[in-house]
Amino acid sequence: EAEVAQSPRYKITEKSQAVAFWCDPISGHATLYWYRQILGQGPELLVQFQDESVVDDSQLPKDRFSAERLKGVDSTLKIQPAELGDSAMYLCASSFGGLETQYFGPGTRLLVL
């Protein structure tokens, strides 16, 4: 069964450092999402791509976060510089779009010290 791949699974970094997360969606899925999930809360959308274009990045802290999906396939989410409050699970999901089911990857757990 096809899955959404994410790496790394875990990342520990010091504040002010740069971190990057990678996501490879299910083949054929045009829509890709990055979510942040803080412990005890539900996933919160950071950015949504349709192919290589950003559809929604209204909740993305653009002063320190950036995301790209250059060829409309895999995607990278970057944080520079990382802050203590960025410690969370970063989830990637993909779908065919519209009301089609979103499939989530296993996530990257980030700890900023």
Next chain:
Amino acid sequence: DQQVKQNSPSLSVQEGRISILNCDYTNSMFDYFLWYKKYPAEGPTFLISISSIKDKNEDGRFTVFLNKSAKHLSLHIVPSQPGDSAVYFCAALTSGTYKYIFGTGTRLKVLA
């Protein structure tokens, strides 16, 4: 402003009994609702969904009920099994934006 609320952070149920997980929403524009299940160290997995044109959708042991007038949905699991122990998230969206708004989750523990 929490548009989707799951007011019970945890729930314990005996194996074989019914589990009922609740979710309330405030935005009347939401017209599609989903439940996801999440095990530790894994991403959420889709469980069941319901459109606002329906008031019930069933899939095996899982049934979702939607009460639009009360802006309330619930997930029933019958019979509950130990493998159902997980965190359950409800999510809502508006057709057209397709932006999922998730609740805070309910941790279900099914006791053997």
